Amino acid sequence: SAVISQKPSRDICQRGTSLTIQCQVDSQVTMMFWYRQQPGQSLTLIATANQGSEATYESGFVIDKFPISRPNLTFSTLTVSNMSPEDSSIYLCSVVAESYGYTFGSGTRLTVV
Amino acid sequence: ILNVEQSPQSLHVQEGDSTNFTCSFPSSNFYALHWYRWETAKSPEALFVMTLNGDEKKKGRISATLNTKEGYSYLYIKGSQPEDSATYLCAFMDSNYQLIWGAGTKLIIKP
Numbered sequence: 001s002a003v004i005s006q007k008p009s010r011d012i013c014q015r016g017t018s019l020t021i022q023c024q025v026d027s028q029v030t031m032m033f034w035y036r037q038q039p040g041q042s043l044t045l046i047a048t049a050n051q052g053s054e055a056t057y058e059s060g061f062v063i064d065k066f067p068i069s070r071p072n073l074t075f076s077t078l079t080v081s082n083m084s085p086e087d088s089s090i091y092l093c094s095v096v097a098e099s100y101g102y103t104f105g106s107g108t109r110l111t112v113v
Numbered sequence: 114i115l116n117v118e119q120s121p122q123s124l125h126v127q128e129g130d131s132t133n134f135t136c137s138f139p140s141s142n143f144y145a146l147h148w149y150r151w152e153t154a155k156s157p158e159a160l161f162v163m164t165l166n167g168d169e170k171k172k173g174r175i176s177a178t179l180n181t182k183e184g185y186s187y188l189y190i191k192g193s194q195p196e197d198s199a200t201y202l203c204a205f206m207d208s209n210y211q212l213i214w215g216a217g218t219k220l221i222i223k224p
Contacts, residue, residue: 009154042117043202043214092157100214101147101159 001097002027006105011081012113020079021108023093028073033102034066035092043092049076083112117205126193133189134218136203138145141183145206148177148188152199158188160188160201190220197223205208 005024009014013019019049023032046066055068069077079085080087090107118137126132136147145164151157161170166181174191190197200217207213 004156040216042216045212097159098135101155101162103159104156106154106156 001101002029002095003105004046004093004095004103004105006093006108008108009106010109013110015084015112018079018081019083020077021091021093021101021111022077023075025074025095030073031096032070032076033094034068034076034078035094037090037092038086039088046078046091058076072107080110083110085112088112117203117213117215119201119203119209119218121218122216123219123221125221125223126190128193128195129191130193131191132193132220133151133187134201134220135187136188136215138156138184138186138203138213140182140204142207142209143181143184144210145210146179146181146186147204147206147212148186149202150199151202151206157202188218193220193222195222 003026011019014030032049035043036046037043037076045058046061047057047067047068049055049070051073065081067079088111090109092104092107094102094104120135145162147162148160149157150160161177161178168179170177176189177186179186189217198221200219202217204212204214
């Protein structure tokens, strides 16, 4: 199954700034998914990134806050914009693996101070 | 609103003991139930994808059962080892292939 390299693994950011998270997949994939896990909460899908079209955002998430790029079939970025402490979370990218399972990046642990 | 509940939230188990925990999910529009193991600073790792009522799957010392009629799945770990320490996540996939995740059970194995 695919291997995903996700960067950065962690960061501490000042409120009001932005952070861009990158995911590189070792094979071509149609869809990439971006998740967030806030402390003590479930994994929550932010958006689905499709190559060649705009990302599809889930309820409660907007493009201005979480712009996504998908320039080709192996790469995607998620930007967390104008950060506040409530954005402190683990951010994960994932792709569909075989048998309906998913492969994940190793996550970005973001702390906003 | 569909909810996936995992219990307990956290669990301390002595090395060598066996343990189990629960994932409860909606009993309608079921397509599949996923279990993942997530170790700190690593990627979540797929353990099982279960689709049939009554299914039982096994991977080494870890096994899982599925009851889609009543909406629950159990994950069992036999003879716990320190490397089993992780957060175990389950996710319900509905008939539209939408995934809904539980908040996880954090397992800590005490040597």
